[in-house]
Amino acid sequence: MRRLFSTVLAICAFFSALAQEQLTDQTKAFVTHERGNYLLQNLTLVDGTGGAAKANQDILIVGDKIEKVGPDLPVPKGATAINMEGKSAMPGMVMLHEHLFYPKTTPDANYGVDQMSYSFPRLYLAGGVTSIRTAGSIMPQADLNIKKAIGRGEVPGPKMDVTSPHIDREGVGIFELGAIDSPEGAARAVNHYADMGITSIKVYNFITREDLKAIVAAAHARNMKVTGHICSITYREAADIGIDNLEHGFFSCSDFVKGKQVDICDPFEMRKALLTIPVDSKEVTDLITHLVSKKVALTSTINVFEPYTGREVVPGGGIDALFPNAKEKVYKRWASKQGKDSLDYLAFNKAKVWEKAFYDAGGLLVAGTDPTYDGRIVAGYANRRLLELFVEMGFSIPEAIKICTLHGATYLEQASSIGTLEAGKIADLLIMDNDISKDISAIRSLNIVFKNGIGYDSKKLFKAAEGYVGIR
Numbered sequence: 274m275r276r277l278f279s280t281v282l283a284i285c286a287f288f289s290a291l292a293q294e295q296l297t298d299q300t301k302a303f304v305t306h307e308r309g310n311y312l313l314q315n316l317t318l319v320d321g322t323g324g325a326a327k328a329n330q331d332i333l334i335v336g337d338k339i340e341k342v343g344p345d346l347p348v349p350k351g352a353t354a355i356n357m358e359g360k361s362a363m364p365g366m367v368m369l370h371e372h373l374f375y376p377k378t379t380p381d382a383n384y385g386v387d388q389m390s391y392s393f394p395r396l397y398l399a400g401g402v403t404s405i406r407t408a409g410s411i412m413p414q415a416d417l418n419i420k421k422a423i424g425r426g427e428v429p430g431p432k433m434d435v436t437s438p439h440i441d442r443e444g445v446g447i448f449e450l451g452a453i454d455s456p457e458g459a460a461r462a463v464n465h466y467a468d469m470g471i472t473s474i475k476v477y478n479f480i481t482r483e484d485l486k487a488i489v490a491a492a493h494a495r496n497m498k499v500t501g502h503i504c505s506i507t508y509r510e511a512a513d514i515g516i517d518n519l520e521h522g523f524f525s526c527s528d529f530v531k532g533k534q535v536d537i538c539d540p541f542e543m544r545k546a547l548l549t550i551p552v553d554s555k556e557v558t559d560l561i562t563h564l565v566s567k568k569v570a571l572t573s574t575i576n577v578f579e580p581y582t583g584r585e586v587v588p589g590g591g592i593d594a595l596f597p598n599a600k601e602k603v604y605k606r607w608a609s610k611q612g613k614d615s616l617d618y619l620a621f622n623k624a625k626v627w628e629k630a631f632y633d634a635g636g637l638l639v640a641g642t643d644p645t646y647d648g649r650i651v652a653g654y655a656n657r658r659l660l661e662l663f664v665e666m667g668f669s670i671p672e673a674i675k676i677c678t679l680h681g682a683t684y685l686e687q688a689s690s691i692g693t694l695e696a697g698k699i700a701d702l703l704i705m706d707n708d709i710s711k712d713i714s715a716i717r718s719l720n721i722v723f724k725n726g727i728g729y730d731s732k733k734l735f736k737a738a739e740g741y742v743g744i745r
């Protein structure tokens with residue numbers, strides 16, 4: 274009886290989850306495959322586990338789930354068989370530094386950022402990202418409302434873990450952010466955001482060790498993880514305090530600053546130390562060992578640090594997504610950096626080695642694109658570029674895909690339902706026209722993005738955001 278009861282409950286939960294997702298015409302405009310039963314045949318799979326690619330595989334989607342994966346599956350009654358010979362599949366990406374904001378397109382710097390409620394959710398889904406963590410917010414209420422609207426099917430976009438605004442002391446000078454002035458205030462902020470419905474916490478450059486202790490304790494008590502783009506606190510100190518995740522690889526690591534004052538951020542000294550320290554320094558290896566032993570995840574946002582010379586203006590190919598004024602600004606900066614970014618190359622090349630060393634040492638390396646800085650990083654396009662850059666860093670194609678799928682899911686504690694192409698998981702998967710097991714840039718031939726078993730048209734989603742990045 275109890276068993277029957279729990280089965281009924283499970284079925285009710287399943288149907289209510291689907292019932293909540295009532296696609297509006299606005300969302301339906303992008304749908305290629307309504308929810309149903311599909312047998313996708315003869316695909317090459319890179320399944321997100323890190324294992325070798327498999328040719329001639331079928332995927333059976335039933336409702337919002339992957340029912341079966343394997344060669345030569347029989348076509349079940351009522352299922353639509355689709356021959357996908359020559360195409361390839363991978364899991365939907367789970368990316369962890371995906372803001373819904375973008376730098377203002379004002380002529381002068383330091384006017385902060387603008388919310389991209391319209392263009393960014395479309396672009397993330399277009400780029401094959403089915404789940405995001407925002408890793409910092411300027412309009413938490415807007416982010417939460419977008420998450421709900423996407424969940425109900427009102428607008429297209431990825432599933433969201435909405436992160437708090439960056440919790441920081443006075444100093445960073447972003448107009449949209451507030452500041453705390455004590456550890457007690459920091460804990461109050463955490464609880465305030467948790468009460469709003471926020472599900473993860475972000476800390477920033479100028480917090481003290483006591484602030485971080487209070488934040489980690491308050492967040493963990495509310496079942497939320499804490500990530501940081503830090504500077505005043507070293508990675509080692511943050512790991513010892515119990516932070517869950519560090520952002521930007523080793524680019525915000527102040528551990529190597531000679532004579533560093535505690536709780537003080539000096540970004541110039543930090544960059545100098547990173548440029549000076551030898552790539553194979555024992556200090557770096559020791560820090561990596563320490564972070565791995567403390568189980569701190571590291572987010573690579575290496576796409577943000579991609580040099581300019583000989584590289585795309587908008588990495589991933591999204592120049593036309595930009596509002597004219599933003600396009601002009603980004604192009605000017607790119608042109609001015611040609612042949613003058615040798616220091617960027619130096620830092621980038623070191624970061625490539627260190628982030629791979631962290632992974633090779635058993636660390637949980639996760640991925641995020643951070644659409645900020647000078648406007649060159651654009652949601653969706655940047656996600657596919659980051660995947661390519663992991664291969665440039667020396668990862669195999671299955672490893673690069675695993676970092677952008679299973680690792681993100683593992684960090685979010687959702688690996689039992691998303692992150693790989695395996696029977697029993699949610700049908701979040703990408704269909705590329707070209708073979709991604711042979712060339713990672715096949716991600717640019719992405720055609721259909723399945724999210725919760727519904728297929729969306731990648732190109733149409735990209736097109737819908739064209740010209741809007743920078744304004745809405």
Ligand SMILES: [Zn+2]
Binds near residue numbers: 370372408409643645
């Ligand atoms: Zn960021």
